[in-house]
Amino acid sequence: MNKTAKIIAILSIALLAGMGDVCARDVKFEVSVDRKQLAIGESCQVGLTFYEQRGIPIPDLGKIDGFEVKYIGPSTMMTVINGKMSSSLTYRYSFLPLRIGNFQVGPFTFDYKGDKYTSNMVAVEVVEEKRLTAAPVLTERDALIDRVNLDDRIFLTLRVAKANAYTNELVPVIVKLYVNKLNVSDIQLPTFGQEGFSKADFKEPKQYRERMAGVVYDVLEFGTSIFGTRSGEYKLGPAKIKCNIMVKKSASSRGWSRDNLFEDDFFDDFLTRYERHPVELESGDTPLVISSLPTAGRPASFSGAVGDYQFIFSASPGKVNLGDPVTLNMEINGNGNFNTVLVPELDNTDNFRVYDPEIKTDEHRKSFKVVLIPESDKITATPKAVFSYFDPNRREYRTISQGPVSITVEKGKYEAPAQVVGAPLQESRRAVEREDLMRDIIYIKESPGKLVPKDRYIYNNPAFLMFLPLPIIFLAVFSFLEARRARFRTDSAYAGRLLALKASRRGMKQLKDDIRSNDAKRFYETLFKTLQEYLGNRLDMPTAGITSDIIGSVLAPKGVDLDVIRKIKGLFDVCDRARFAFMNVADFKMTSDLKELQDIIKYFERIKI
């Protein structure tokens, strides 16, 4: 298709759509489809449009012949033409064809608030898949596939291995899901009607391909076994499987024709989307006759086992002291219903104490470990074990006897018998049977217990939550203070520095008071004492030993600035003069001396001595 043709096609479609809109203006309820011809495996969108109406509930279309219907959602449209506004509400549905043929969608009738709405009718043709696309060379198999409907593309079968069985006989059941050229996802495990039967769990499904009537199907095979618990004629099934079919939903369903505009494979893939259609597949049912086990020839030791079994028997150890345990290992293996296999019967256990068996069951094996404690040193062999079962293939009862196995019981030193928890065997067999029959709830509680406010828990209490960080904060603060205290005790330089600073702060406060009271003598006495105390603590020397005379010889070797030393000496001299010569000192002089003291202390706080 050349470019001009494409443009003409687009303009034509737009014109037709516009005309359609104009024509539909008077119609209140209209049905439309996005494509009137589609193939099996594709879907089309059907719109139910209500004009000039709002709040209309979603119409229930019910069952539509030939289609699986899925509601997609609503859409609204408002148009303003020459200042006149109109609105429409469209409910969209996805229609998945189930078979080929010509179908009618509508007319639909719908009542709302006393008004009756009747829609138009639209014809839809469901065709073979290949008719919609350019026809490639078809193989014989493709041709066969194209003629089948959706029911032939995906279906379910239920098969039982035999039509007649005995009660408790295992009957294999196979459920097969056949799929041909469809994308299927979210496949759930099959279910089927099984009244009168007990069913095992489904095994891991097998996947393979199978040719049927010339068509190749992907097959998912689910296997399980059932057994009838009562005799009678039954119908097994139908089996059901829920899954989703992934249906191609092309962009053409949104109102323009892909076939006309793009014939390129790239656009085909790019514009194709998938839509899930949930389906429930159902197989046919199958008759199964369950017969009672024959009474003729039933051995006394028969306990209900049905199948084809072998019986292995051993005892260990072969030599024991009186009172020590002997373990009988009994294994039943083969094919059959192991639910019905009980512990083999032990013959003549008079001189033994017999304990509960330990039972292990696998798919084709059930083993029993029975502990016996010989009560006499005259015992020479274990009891004999007898196992009876019904073989459904031979249609007869069979009995296997094993043992006795020789053992030696020595008197030896008497010790308390090994502790084996459980009741004797005969009782346990009855108990096992009772357990299946008598399960029920345990009686109500007689007292209300501790009644607490509903939904109020300590861990949601804001006060409690706020309280929780406090101890850890206290611990952190306490640890810090303790560490500081320990350093104060052990590090003299650190302690001196702290004390010096403390003394200087105290002195500064006093000096400021003295300036306010204009007491020069007292000011310089305090200044002298503060400077002396500070330097004494800072240099770790006796306070009384700090004088103007020695200050230079002490500080200079420690690398203190000569200018600072000179300032210190100056301050000491001023203090001496003021204290002993009673000179008059102006306010500003006291302030400047205080400033000088502060500078000296700041200097010493900065340097490391």
Added chain:
Amino acid sequence: MKTITRLFLISITAALLTLPAFCEEAENPPAELRPKDPAQVFYNANALYEKGEYSDAIETFITVLDAGLESGNLYYNIGNSFLKMDKLGYAIYCYEKAKRHMPADSDLKSNLDYARSLAGTVDYPESVAKSVMRRFIYPMKQMSLGAAAVFASVVYLLTVLISALFVANRILIKRYGIIFYVLIAICIYSILAFGIRYYHEEVIKFGIVVEKSLDCKYEPIDKSTTYFNLPEGDKVVVVKTRNGWRQIKRLDGKIGWVPKDSVQEI
């Protein structure tokens, strides 16, 4: 400094002593909410149960709940009554509620298992990591979450107190250091275990299906397509609740929407 130490130790001890006050505050109902004799109401309900009047028994039990009080035994008995009425979903829901108050009760475990077996459902499955975690917190799972919170708090305060003692007197840590390290280990364990339980019981919201055969939809709309079906009594994770619908996650990870009242949040 010794004064500070003393003050600190006193404050920690006071904190330990005030902890029961929080518990008391949390566990005692306000007077206006208390029925005159909730225990008597409970006994009356038990009498109705014994007569086989299960519906009336439930109504009577619920008057205690309506008064703002609850207990494990109360939920257990309501669960039994629902089970007798064959309402398996509500029975399992009540047993799950009771489990929060008395997780180690063997009667409760037996009845819950029985109810589940009747409903054909299983408990929510757990991954290997969760299974390991469950074993790790097993000792803490023997008590209710509130009791676990109190236990963890007491251990925490004791650890802080002992730590403070060791900080104040370093010689003690040389002699009795093992006590300190054991206490630290217990403290970390109990706080971790409580945190894990809190996450699984309070942060993750579970729900029980109380309707027979519940359709789970793709969208929270009546007409939406049914995605899958849930049996009565099934346990699901409640992802969110909105406009009368709950978004739930099934044990196989599939997510869908169900009407709010059809799944009761535990």
